[in-house]
Amino acid sequence: MWAFVFKRTLIALSVALTISVLCFSLLQLSGDLALSIGGPEATAEQVEQIRIEYGLDRPVIEQFTTWIWGAVQLDFGRSYYYQSEVMDLVVERLPVTMTLGMLALAIALGVSIPLGVVAALKRGSWIDRAAMAIAVTGQAMPNFWFGLTLIILFAVKLQWFPAAGSDSWQGFVLPAIALGYYATPAMMRLTRSGMLEVLEADYIRTARAKGLRTGTVIFKHALRNAVIPVVALAAVELGFMLGGSVVIETVFSLRGLGQLAWNAISRNDYPVVQAIVLIIALFYIVLTLIADILNAVLDPRLRAR
Amino acid sequence: MNNLSSTERSTAPASPLLSVKQLRVDLPVAKGTLHAVRGIDFHVERGEMLCLVGESGCGKSMTSLALMGLLPRKAQVNADCLNFDGVDLLTVPERERSNLRGARMAMIFQEPMTALNPAYTLGNQLCEALRRHQQVSRKAAHDRALYLLKRVGISAAEERMRQYPHQLSGGLRQRVMIAMALMCEPDLIIADEPTTALDVTIQAQILHLLRDLQQEFGTAVIFITHDLGVVARIADRVAVMYAGEVIETASAQALFQAPSHPYTQGLLRCIPTPGKTLPGSRLQAIPGVVPNLVEKVDGCAFCNRCDQAAELCRTTPPLQTVADGHLSRCHFAHQLSNPAQLNAQEVTL
Numbered sequence: 188m189w190a191f192v193f194k195r196t197l198i199a200l201s202v203a204l205t206i207s208v209l210c211f212s213l214l215q216l217s218g219d220l221a222l223s224i225g226g227p228e229a230t231a232e233q234v235e236q237i238r239i240e241y242g243l244d245r246p247v248i249e250q251f252t253t254w255i256w257g258a259v260q261l262d263f264g265r266s267y268y269y270q271s272e273v274m275d276l277v278v279e280r281l282p283v284t285m286t287l288g289m290l291a292l293a294i295a296l297g298v299s300i301p302l303g304v305v306a307a308l309k310r311g312s313w314i315d316r317a318a319m320a321i322a323v324t325g326q327a328m329p330n331f332w333f334g335l336t337l338i339i340l341f342a343v344k345l346q347w348f349p350a351a352g353s354d355s356w357q358g359f360v361l362p363a364i365a366l367g368y369y370a371t372p373a374m375m376r377l378t379r380s381g382m383l384e385v386l387e388a389d390y391i392r393t394a395r396a397k398g399l400r401t402g403t404v405i406f407k408h409a410l411r412n413a414v415i416p417v418v419a420l421a422a423v424e425l426g427f428m429l430g431g432s433v434v435i436e437t438v439f440s441l442r443g444l445g446q447l448a449w450n451a452i453s454r455n456d457y458p459v460v461q462a463i464v465l466i467i468a469l470f471y472i473v474l475t476l477i478a479d480i481l482n483a484v485l486d487p488r489l490r491a492r
Numbered sequence: 493m494n495n496l497s498s499t500e501r502s503t504a505p506a507s508p509l510l511s512v513k514q515l516r517v518d519l520p521v522a523k524g525t526l527h528a529v530r531g532i533d534f535h536v537e538r539g540e541m542l543c544l545v546g547e548s549g550c551g552k553s554m555t556s557l558a559l560m561g562l563l564p565r566k567a568q569v570n571a572d573c574l575n576f577d578g579v580d581l582l583t584v585p586e587r588e589r590s591n592l593r594g595a596r597m598a599m600i601f602q603e604p605m606t607a608l609n610p611a612y613t614l615g616n617q618l619c620e621a622l623r624r625h626q627q628v629s630r631k632a633a634h635d636r637a638l639y640l641l642k643r644v645g646i647s648a649a650e651e652r653m654r655q656y657p658h659q660l661s662g663g664l665r666q667r668v669m670i671a672m673a674l675m676c677e678p679d680l681i682i683a684d685e686p687t688t689a690l691d692v693t694i695q696a697q698i699l700h701l702l703r704d705l706q707q708e709f710g711t712a713v714i715f716i717t718h719d720l721g722v723v724a725r726i727a728d729r730v731a732v733m734y735a736g737e738v739i740e741t742a743s744a745q746a747l748f749q750a751p752s753h754p755y756t757q758g759l760l761r762c763i764p765t766p767g768k769t770l771p772g773s774r775l776q777a778i779p780g781v782v783p784n785l786v787e788k789v790d791g792c793a794f795c796n797r798c799d800q801a802a803e804l805c806r807t808t809p810p811l812q813t814v815a816d817g818h819l820s821r822c823h824f825a826h827q828l829s830n831p832a833q834l835n836a837q838e839v840t841l
Contacts (some may be wrong), residue, residue: 389606396601397561397621397672411611476807482552487656 188490191483199476206468207258213464214457223455224267239318241267254461263462268454273462276447280465283443284432287366290359292425294367295374300417302409303378312382318379322372330431334365334438351440362439366431370424377420381413388412415485422478426471508535509679509712510559513573517736519565519621527569527785528554530736533811536680543702543723545759546733549782553714555733556682559714560599561589570686577679591764598673602685604665608657614641614668615653622677638672663694670701677709695787699726701714716755720763724748729817732756735783735793742818752812752820753830754798792822800824 214220221238222229229237238244242253257264263273306318341361342350352358385391386409394408433445440446444463451459483489516643517529529551536542537569538618544552559574561581574581576597581589601607618637623684628636634653641649644667646814657665659795666686674692683702687695703726706713717723723730727744732753740753758778769775780797783789795805804823822828 320631389601389603390609392562393599393601393607393669393672394609396560396593396599397624398590398592399620399624403620403624407612410607412609486611488658 188483191490192480195476195479199325199472203469203472206472207255207465208251210461210464210468211254214461215247220455220457248360258462258465263465264458266451266456266459268456268459273458276459277444277466280442280444280447281368283441284429284436284445286359287304287432287436287441287443288364288429290363291366291370291428292421294363295370295424296421298367299371299375300378300410300414303375303417304382304405306375306379307382307386307413308405315379317338318375322376325368325372328368330365330369331369331434331438334362334435337361337365338439339492357405358439358441362432362435362441365438366428369431370421370428374417374420374424377417378413381416382409385409385413393402411485415482418481418485422474422481426467426474429467429470494789507578509538509577510714511573511575512559513571513839515555515558515571515574516569517551517558517563518570519554519564521786524786527789528736529558530785530789532731532733532736532738534731534738534741536714538679538778539706539712541715541726543727543730544714544716544733545718545720545723545730547718547782547800549785550733551736551785552733553684556599556684556714556716558680560593560597561586562593562599575762580652589788591625594621594678595676596678597680597682598676598678600666600673600681600683600686600797602670603689604662604669604686605652605689607669608665610657613654613656614660618653618668618675621672625676627682636675637671640674641668642788643674643705644668645697647670649727663690663698666690666694667701670705674705674709674711678711679735681706681793682714685718686715687722688717688719695722702726720759732759735789736785737793739794739821740819742814746815746818750814750818752796752814752818752825753792753822754800754824754828756820757828758797781819800828 221234221241224241225234225237242250245253254264261274263277265271266273266276269276302321304316306315309315309483338350338361341347348357348360349355350361388409391404391408394404399408429444430444432441432443433449435441436443437449438447444467447459448463450456451463512535513533514531515529515533516531519526519528524837532555534542534544544555546552554563554567558567558569559576559581563569569582571582576592579588579592584592608614615634615637618640619630619633622633622636623630638649638653641652646652646664646667652660652664652668657668658666666689669686672765686702687698692697699722702713702715705711715722715726726773729741729743730747731738732740732747732755734755740747740756742750742752747756749761751760755778758776761776762778764775780795782794783796783817790808791806792801792809795801798805802823807823809821809823811819811821812823814820814825820828
């Protein structure tokens with residue numbers, strides 16, 4: 188088990204390094220940074236001055252090592268726009284995004300797994316079809332549009348929740364639903380198909396032959412095996428949701444990482460963009476690692492590899 | 493083998509442990525209804541080993557699943573009588589049925605590789621059967637599981653209890669399945685081709701083990717197989733199935749000495765005998781194919797493959813009593829029951 192964890196961690200670290208190189212080079216490839224920082228009005232001298240001030244005249248390798256060395260020490264430099272440390276900006280907004288992401292994941296898991304199980308058990312019934320309809324709509328609906336619909340219905344018409352802001356927990360309800368609904372269909376369908384497959388398995392027949400109660404057969408013997416792929420998917424979906432929060436945070440005016448990223452992109456605030464891309468990528472890697480370990484906990488066959 | 497005890501049992505007047513009369517299993521399929529089991533009769537005495545023999549698709553697995561109540565919900569089970577030790581299995585509510593399952597009737601399956609849940613330790617899976625049916629402590633269940641693992645010939649049983657199915661070979665897993673079936677000391681074990689998926693050497697070990705345990709614990713066993721060699725080794729009595737019917741029942745001795753149905757005779761001829769079957773000679777086979785059980789079968793189901801078929805065979809043959817406890821579903825059973833050329837010893841080889 189520990190060998191497995193160690194191996195996966197090494198793989199995760201090498202992925203993280205690769206990501207950092209990619210995320211650094213993408214910005215280098217997006218044109219002359221000094222020119223775009225200076226804006227269309229800047230004179231040649233001003234652009235040159237910016238180039239020197241931000242260290243953009245140095246060789247690319249040197250720029251990268253400086254940046255990555257800083258990043259390892261959680262120092263991503265200063266924001267061009269806010270004139271404060273990038274890390275301070277991130278730390279200030281991270282809790283909002285994490286709260287939103289976890290809440291959305293909880294909603295997605297809480298809806299998709301029970302619904303998937305019921306849909307599999309009552310295959311072909313109205314509830315199965317209803318679940319499938321929800322899945323198809325969820326996959327087809329853009330989440331910003333769904334978010335706006337929620338605002339009109341629950342914030343403007345019914346006034347149950349605020350339309351914007353992250354000051355109170357109520358402010359998180361609608362964005363978390365909008366974000367979670369986006370992840371629900373895939374997880375529900377995977378639970379459903381997993382359950383359908385597992386329920387046909389020989390060991391389920393063995394469990395029934397032992398006279399075990401239906402609940403024990405379904406939850407202990409079937410669901411445990413059916414959720415293994417769902418766990419992996421949930422980790423990936425949480426990564427998507429952290430990325431997807433760029434849109435949702437903008438729609439609901441939540442002061443989170445997503446909103447910061449959006450603003451930074453539109454203001455050419457490159458250190459902030461780089462930092463957020465790297466941080467979200469790192470989250471993704473950590474989540475995948477956690478999913479791998481959880482999978483090994485759930486499926487003893489994986490531990491030996 | 494063991495014929496003394498089996499004849500003693502067959503003359504005992506006590507009611508059998510399990511009696512089955514006119515059991516029918518119908519399954520809806522794409523083209524209509526599959527009549528998988530078409531009205532079979534048999535009974536199992538306490539402590540005896542009944543072999544249910546037949547080729548694949550003859551309804552033997554369906555019969556066993558019907559007895560356990562494990563058929564898919566869409567399957568229809570009918571019978572004149574399906575009585576397990578005084579309990580009518582046809583009318584008993586599902587709740588009480590599941591109380592019997594695993595406790596008084598247990599099952600061993602064909603595929604040991606997939607019959608155990610990969611996510612739980614063997615100890616967990618062994619103990620849960622006992623703890624479902626009896627109010628016993630964790631410790632007592634654990635001790636019982638440990639005792640049975642040792643009894644079925646698993647070394648380092650304490651360590652095995654903590655292992656997962658994938659860490660065991662097929663033969664070991666089947667031993668675990670046998671131990672699991674014995675957890676609640678059932679009166680009846682249904683073993684559905686338990687040795688088919690195993691290597692020949694392991695097969696022999698498992699057969700011996702089952703036979704030993706059956707005699708030690710006095711458990712009745714319905715042993716389902718397509719292998720007459722296996723039957724010769726372990727059976728007290730045999731029921732031969734063909735196309736969803738039991739076409740011949742007899743003690744193992746009588747069946748091998750005087751098979752009274754052309755199908756049984758054909759099956760016996762198909763077994764190559766070392767020393768008797770010449771090297772390079774063609775192996776015997778029964779020509780033709782099994783009738784399609786989605787369509788209605790008129791007359792004798794075997795008549796289109798039978799080399800002794802006559803005009804009479806277009807009518808459904810009744811079960812004929814050839815000798816005491818020896819029944820055959822053939823119009824010509826009495827003529828056929830003359831001492832046959834084959835005997836049990838040759839087959840055991």
